[in-house]
Amino acid sequence: MTENLPPQEQSEEAGNSLKALPPGSNSRDVLDALSAMIDAEGLRVGDRLPPEVEIARQLGIGRAKVREALTSWQNMGIVVRNKKAGTRLAAEVSANAIHLPxxxxxxxxxxxxxxxxxxxxxxxxxxxxxxxxxxxxxxxxxxxxxxxxxxxxxxxxxxxxxxxxxxxxxxxxxxxxxxxxxxxxxxxxxxxxxxxxxxxxxxxxxxxxxxxxxxxxxxxxxxxxxxxxxxxxxxxxxxxxxxxxxxxx
Missing domain, CATH: 1.20.120.530 (GntR ligand-binding domain-like)
Incomplete structure (x- = not known):
């Protein structure tokens, strides 16, 4: 759980469960990996995701592909993005609320x-x-x-x-x-x-x-x-x- 950490520490701590994606992965693969990370680390609405460059590094993909995936989430209202505040969750991403994958x-x-x-x-x-x-x-x-x-x-x-x-x-x-x-x-x-x-x-x-x-x-x-x-x-x-x-x- 990371929600009790100060924002600057939280962004550094979150994302440790991300694993490198196989070659040829697409935006959905990126978002699936982020979904699993968010659920595993207990991130909640308002919590900050790791920086794009850190997500790209851990997933072993280009930053442009991460930006494309997060923009899709932004358009769907799942995250809000701000240059100073970073990327924060705007909707719950949790497997607990309903018995679905x-x-x-x-x-x-x-x-x-x-x-x-x-x-x-x-x-x-x-x-x-x-x-x-x-x-x-x-x-x-x-x-x-x-x-x-x-x-x-x-x-x-x-x-x-x-x-x-x-x-x-x-x-x-x-x-x-x-x-x-x-x-x-x-x-x-x-x-x-x-x-x-x-x-x-x-x-x-x-x-x-x-x-x-x-x-x-x-x-x-x-x-x-x-x-x-x-x-x-x-x-x-x-x-x-x-x-x-x-x-x-």
């Missing part, structure tokens, strides 16, 4: 955290898209959802089609900040967890509902568009929680 628990919590922030943005973006949709934008949205439905029905990887459909809604809403913020929120998670829980098609049960979302936006029904997005987000959250429950031991 630590890395899976952290992945689930990170996904739920980003999902809860994205939810109101997606709802409002859909509502504004319905209010601002022009005839030309409506044709594009209709084409995008048709592509999504056809790709899904063919049993192909529909993730890019889904991204293009939602991007068409963000572009239609009239405020580019919605799309920028949503992409930023998702980027931090996707840089580390390309396929959440090893399931690249998380949320595919919501695909058929997207056609009703497109219809609501094109017809200018803002309330219905917002309601459907809320339903989609609720279904994805329920799926995440169900996966966590199934993995519980």
């Amino acid at each position: 630590l890395t899976l628990k952290l992945e689930a919590e990170s996904l739920l955290r980003t999902h809860s922030v994205r939810r109101p943005l997606e709802i409002e973006a859909a509502r504004m898209a319905a209010l601002n949709c022009t005839e030309a934008q409506g044709r594009l949205i209709t084409a995008r959802v048709a592509e999504l439905i056809a790709t899904h029905a063919a049993g192909e990887d529909w993730r890019q089609a889904d991204y293009r459909f939602h991007s068409s809604l963000h572009d239609t809403c009239g405020n580019p900040l919605f799309g920028q913020l949503i992409r930023q929120i998702q980027q931090g998670f996707n840089e580390v967890y390309e396929a959440p829980f090893g399931q690249p098609h998380l949320g595919q049960a919501t695909i058929p509902i997207h056609i009703h979302l497109a219809e609501a936006v094109v017809s200018g029904n803002a309330d219905e568009a917002g309601r459907i997005v809320g339903e989609i987000m609720d279904m994805v959250e329920a799926e995440i929680l169900q996966i966590m429950e199934n993995q519980n031991v």
Whole structure:
């Protein structure tokens, strides 16, 4: 345990359990190693992680790869970073709160955290898209959802089609900040967890509902568009929680 040490001593003490990673390790491997270290050494919210250069030295990797991994955690709200204060935990990283493997628990919590922030943005973006949709934008949205439905029905990887459909809604809403913020929120998670829980098609049960979302936006029904997005987000959250429950031991 290191939480009772003064900050300057704590940062030097923490990280002793880090072991060198094998060649070719990626950002997720770095974060898995840090997760295990944080749990093993009992670090808590507000505690400081070792400096990037020290993490890189002990893991036997380049500092740039450590910085990339910590930036992903920062985007997911797990750490806060400051040049003077260093990198500090902003969320609990512990295997004790739920009977899941630590890395899976952290992945689930990170996904739920980003999902809860994205939810109101997606709802409002859909509502504004319905209010601002022009005839030309409506044709594009209709084409995008048709592509999504056809790709899904063919049993192909529909993730890019889904991204293009939602991007068409963000572009239609009239405020580019919605799309920028949503992409930023998702980027931090996707840089580390390309396929959440090893399931690249998380949320595919919501695909058929997207056609009703497109219809609501094109017809200018803002309330219905917002309601459907809320339903989609609720279904994805329920799926995440169900996966966590199934993995519980």
